[in-house]
Amino acid sequence: MIRVEGLVKKYGEFVAVDGVDLAVGSGEIVGLLGPNGAGKTTTLRVIVGILEADDGRVEVDGHDVSSQPLDAKRRLGFVPDRPFVYEKLTGEELLRFSAGLRGRVGPEVDRRIDELLELWDLGPWRDELVESYSHGMRQKLILSSALVHGPSTLVIDEPMVGLDPAAARLLKRLLRQFADQGGAALISTHTLEFAEALCDRLEVIRSGTILASGTMEELRRQAATESGDLEEVFLRLVGGIEERRIARALTGDPRA
Ligand SMILES: Nc1ncnc2c1ncn2[C@@H]1O[C@H](COP(=O)(O)OP(=O)(O)OP(=O)(O)O)[C@@H](O)[C@H]1O
Ligand SMILES: [Mg+2]
Numbered sequence: 001m002i003r004v005e006g007l008v009k010k011y012g013e014f015v016a017v018d019g020v021d022l023a024v025g026s027g028e029i030v031g032l033l034g035p036n037g038a039g040k041t042t043t044l045r046v047i048v049g050i051l052e053a054d055d056g057r058v059e060v061d062g063h064d065v066s067s068q069p070l071d072a073k074r075r076l077g078f079v080p081d082r083p084f085v086y087e088k089l090t091g092e093e094l095l096r097f098s099a100g101l102r103g104r105v106g107p108e109v110d111r112r113i114d115e116l117l118e119l120w121d122l123g124p125w126r127d128e129l130v131e132s133y134s135h136g137m138r139q140k141l142i143l144s145s146a147l148v149h150g151p152s153t154l155v156i157d158e159p160m161v162g163l164d165p166a167a168a169r170l171l172k173r174l175l176r177q178f179a180d181q182g183g184a185a186l187i188s189t190h191t192l193e194f195a196e197a198l199c200d201r202l203e204v205i206r207s208g209t210i211l212a213s214g215t216m217e218e219l220r221r222q223a224a225t226e227s228g229d230l231e232e233v234f235l236r237l238v239g240g241i242e243e244r245r246i247a248r249a250l251t252g253d254p255r256a
Contacts, residue, residue, distance in 0.1 A: 001026050001153050001184035002047060006056035009042050009208075016042045018208035019056070024153075024184040029175055031199035032188040035238050039208040040188040041081055044157050047186070048078040061152050074102050077146030081157040081188075083138070087131035091122055091141050094130055098145035109148065116144040119174075120167070135162040143171065147178075154178065154185040160194055172198050192230040206238050 002024040009017040017039045024030045032040050045051040047058050049065045049072060058065040060072040086094060092113060099109045117123050120140035125133065133141065139162045146154060154175070160168055175185055175198060189195055195202055196216050204212040204219065212222050220228045223236040247256040 001061050002155075002186055003059040004043070004047065004056065005058075007043065007046060007053055007058065008055035009039075009046055009051060010054050016208055017046070020205070020208070020210055022186075022203050022210065022213075024186050026152075026182045026184055027179050028200050029179050029185045029187065029198055031195040031202045032186060032205060033190075033192075033195055033202055033234065034188075034205035034211075038205045038238075040205060041157055042208075043205070044078075044155050044186070044188060045080075048076055048155050049073060074149070075152045077149070077151035077154045079142050079146045079154075079156040079159060081161075083142045085130050085138060085142070087129065089130055090127050091117065091130060091133070092126040094141060095145055095148045099148045102149040104149040108150075112148055112150065113144075116148060119170070120144060136164055136167060139163055140167060152183055154183060154187075156185065156187045158189060159187055160189065160191045168194070192234055196230055204234075204237050212237050 002022070004020055004022045007017055007020040008015065020039070020043055022030070032043065034040055042051065046053050047060070047065065049069045052066065061075040063071040063075070065072045086097070089097060095113045095116065096109065099105065099113075117126050120143070122137060122140060122144075125137065130138065130141065143159070146156070159171055163171060172194070175187075179185055179200075187199070199216075201213065201215055202219060203210055212219055214222070216230075219237065220233050223233040225232045225236055244256070248254055250256075
């Protein structure tokens with residue numbers, strides 16, 4: 001349902017994404033892992049059509065994102081890392097607006113709005129302005145706005161930010177059901193526990209290229225760690241920092 005082939009994205013001369021291939025099928029949740037600045041957000045933004053690729057192809061549900069952007073966007077739900085929200089809308093208005101942008105209005109949307117607000121315990125806040133929402137409440141609303149039009153494909157940049165443990169658990173169950181019903185989800189995350197618990201496959205990216213792909217088990221084998229500790233697997237794959245360099249940074253002493 002998401003197919004990315006040979007994706008290249010530059011900012012000026014700087015190559016942020018350098019030939020990425022990946023695919024997410026119906027029923028699958030794929031995690032995009034990688035250090036800060038690896039190119040995760042850039043890749044996701046190209047997939048959802050916010051940025052234009054310099055090379056390569058992106059298809060969402062069979063629709064080319066650059067030549068059929070509206071068809072692709074109708075099928076997509078996107079949760080950005082730093083969402084822009086209209087502070088002067090109420091929670092309910094924001095969801096209605098979001099559905100309307102994808103051409104969805106009517107009783108089905110009304111019911112979905114009610115259900116989503118109830119699900120996230122936002123019912124009592126539905127008529128309050130978004131500016132009065134807490135960080136986690138906003139995240140729940142943004143997650144709802146990505147689902148309100150009934151997408152087949154979800155792209156989520158850092159879903160766990162700001163969510164309390166109960167909401168994080170709920171999100172995992174929601175995403176699992178979404179995939180079990182035939183949806184496809186691509187999720188960037190730094191939360192390794194979330195990646196392990198939820199993702200069917202992982203793509204590890206660094207400096208704009210995919211370093212490793214596969215199930216958690218396959219990545220453990222590639223990283224060849226004995227303990228199989230998640231953090232160690234990740235750090236082996238992307239490279240860590242030695243204690244000496246931390247000491248140098250703390251003291252400013254190059255001999256430390
Ligand atoms: N608008 C921009 N202009 C110039 N360079 C950019 C821009 N956005 C991102 N970059 C650069 O592209 C690279 C990839 O950034 P990106 O935001 O995709 O990383 P990321 O993997 O999402 O990192 P993080 O884990 O910190 O969110 C970084 O080196 C970043 O500095
Ligand atoms: Mg990012």
